[in-house]
Amino acid sequence: MADAVKTGDLQVSIRIASRRRAMTSLTAAFPGAEIIDVTFKAPDPWVRLSPFYPHGGIPVPYSDGATSQSVEGIWQALKVFHDSDVDPTKLSVTTMKGLKRTVRRYGPVRGHRTGLHGDRLLPYEAARRRIYLPAYRWILEHRTADLVELLRDKEDVVLLDYTANGDVTNSASPLSHAALIRLHTEGRWPSEDDVEASSGITGRMP
Secondary structure, X not given: OOOEEEEOOEEEEEEEEEOXXXXXXXXXXXXOOEEEEOXXXXXXXXXXXXXXXXOOOEEOOOOOOOEEOOHHHHHHHOEEEOXXXXXXXXXXXXXXXXOOOOHHHHOOEEEEEOOOOOOEEEOHHHHHHHHHHHHHHHXXXXXXXXXXXXXXXXXXXXXXXXXXXXXXXXXXXXXXXHHHHHHHHOOOOOXXXXXXXXXXXXXXXX
């Protein structure tokens, strides 16, 4: 359970739960709470908090002047596999579909490139900090600030996502954007800098 965060005179409690749970289970587990889906299957306006949502104009880290329709488009575009380098076409996808690039198709992941034309590959945690976090924070600040303020004004909220992992260092589970929303509203955003990311792993396609 998340700690309560103060907004004015209110104590706002934001918690994370699995979208796969039945609504009857959720309402029983969180009586009185407002349950809000923030995945790509959510209704308007909350779907705008999904990293798949095509806001457009999202700056691509390490890529001066390049922008993406979605945060997920950036994450997938800069991913480098054994058999495939970056894929700029993912930056222009506007349908919330066809974004994923998989190990099954392209082989093992080697890292995330520092930009579309970068000469370094970042390992997983470093890529989360240097690529995913800045991109998702940008939409929270520039595209969905109104929704963040709505959440801050609520007293008891449960955000639904497919994972609850808000620990950037935990590579065993995908990072939860719902957990990142909670951390953002509470002023506890993870560090976007680390020693490992500063050095990176040099690597072009073999």
